[in-house]
Structure formats: structure tokens, C-alpha cells
Amino acid sequence: MPATSNSTRPIADLKLAVDDVGGPEIFRSFQGEGPMQGRVRTFIRLSGCNLHCRWCDTPYTWNWQGTNYRHVDSEKFAPAKEMTKLGLAEALDRIVALNAPGVVITGGEPLMQPRQVLALTQAIKGTRADISVEIETNGTLAPHPDLIEAVDLFMVSPKLRHSGNDPEVLSLGIENFREVKNAQFKFVAKRQTDVITVSQATRGIDSRRVWIMPEGRNARALNNSLRKITRATLRRGFNLTDRQHIRLFGDKRST
Numbered sequence: 001m002p003a004t005s006n007s008t009r010p011i012a013d014l015k016l017a018v019d020d021v022g023g024p025e026i027f028r029s030f031q032g033e034g035p036m037q038g039r040v041r042t043f044i045r046l047s048g049c050n051l052h053c054r055w056c057d058t059p060y061t062w063n064w065q066g067t068n069y070r071h072v073d074s075e076k077f078a079p080a081k082e083m084t085k086l087g088l089a090e091a092l093d094r095i096v097a098l099n100a101p102g103v104v105i106t107g108g109e110p111l112m113q114p115r116q117v118l119a120l121t122q123a124i125k126g127t128r129a130d131i132s133v134e135i136e137t138n139g140t141l142a143p144h145p146d147l148i149e150a151v152d153l154f155m156v157s158p159k160l161r162h163s164g165n166d167p168e169v170l171s172l173g174i175e176n177f178r179e180v181k182n183a184q185f186k187f188v189a190k191r192q193t194d195v196i197t198v199s200q201a202t203r204g205i206d207s208r209r210v211w212i213m214p215e216g217r218n219a220r221a222l223n224n225s226l227r228k229i230t231r232a233t234l235r236r237g238f239n240l241t242d243r244q245h246i247r248l249f250g251d252k253r254s255t
């Protein structure tokens, strides 16, 4: 059970991923995925993940030296080089300075740092009445009720078998957020059969809450996935999202 917001324990620093110049990965971009695609957002990327997706585009948040997780890139990363700590006030200052109408907390898996994420969300919401806070999560860690109340949108991305994770992570991600009204689902798909798997796994969930997203870390791979998934997605009434930032900027940090 995560700690409650009125706990008197001090809040630990946030653990963040590192950008290309060694600073904390906080940046301004267009939201590239899902219902908010194209909107200006400030992104804050937290370090650490409890899953190990083979095709993950941020392996520098978890694929540490000395582990034997399999990833399409063979590169392993040093936590001392790829992880940096930042106090809540400093993180908030940097986010406010980028002056976007919304903030995306992503990772890695942000809900591995539940107290820090709750405190950061509440602090961001305190800066302006109309600022939006959205969290990208793999869904395996249940959100605290206070966090559900504080955030505008959870974008939950439960992982299919092709991610290389244990099969249970798919249903875990769905069940942890099925009843969370401000949660939508985004499934990475490579093939038509992935869309069928999603439709079976999301039975009982309004298809308007479900987004199918092509797997790919470059335009060619995205197009290849899209060719295989588009018709099946349309047939089932799911939403389709591209990965706009990959097309605009490539697979780069801080974009």
C-alpha cells in the first residue's frame, strides 16, 4: 500500500533519467501519443522500471549493467551515469519555467516513486488552476486514491507478450485501472493478432478508452506496424494513435 499524502515523513528526492548533456530529463515537446497527441506538454522522465520490454525506447531508465534483461539494443547502462536526483522544489521550478499548459510524468515507470509523484502532481496543480497533469504508466502498480484524485489522465500501457514480460502484466495493467474513470489505455501493437488480443483482454471496457499504437522507433518501423494493425483497429472501434514525436524528432532523448 503506498503511503498517504498526509504522512509526515519527508518526501525523498525524485529519481530522474538523464538527458544528452547529463542534466535531468525535463523537456518541452508535443505529446506524441494518445488522446493528447499534438498538445504542448512539459515532460519529466523518471528513472527505474519494473518491466523490461524488449523494444523499450528508454532502456537507459532500467537496462542496467550486470542485469541479464534482453533488449533489441545490446547496450547496458550505468545507473550512476543515467540516473540523477532532484528535490521536489527544483523539479517544480524547472517544470514551471518551461511554461506548458500541461505536464506529462513518464519514465521508466513513474508509479515506482508514488509519494514523490503524488507530491509533484499536487504541487504542479497548485501553480495554475487549468494546468493538466498526465501520467504514463505500464499499469502494474495500483495508483493511490489521492493520486487518482489529483491527476487529470492516466495513460495506461499494459504490455502484450511481444514485450518479453511475464504474460500476467497485461491483465494486471488492465485490472488496476479498469474502474479508474480518468484512465485510458494505450496498447503497443505490431500485428493484427495483437489487436485481437487487446479486444479479448479489454472486454467490458468502453472502446472509446482504448488506443492502439504501432510499435516502432523510426518511421519505417511505425509504418510497417501500422500497415498490419490499422484495419483490425478500425473494425473493433478502438482509437488509433501514431507516435508523432518519433516522426518529428527521431528516437532521441528530450523530445
Ligand SMILES: Nc1nc2[nH]cc(C(=O)O)c2c(=O)[nH]1
Binding pocket: 029, 030, 031, 032, 033, 043, 106, 107, 136, 245, 255
Ligand atoms: N513527445 C513525446 N511524447 C511522448 N508521449 C509519451 C512519451 C513517453 O516516453 O512516455 C513521450 C515522449 O517521450 N515524447
Ligand code: SF4
Binding pocket: 049, 050, 051, 052, 053, 055, 056, 057, 058, 059, 061, 062, 107, 108, 109, 138
Ligand atoms: S514499461 Fe515502458 S519504460 Fe518500462 S520497459 Fe516497458 S516500455 Fe520501457
Ligand SMILES: [Mg+2]
Binding pocket: 057, 058
Ligand atoms: Mg517515449
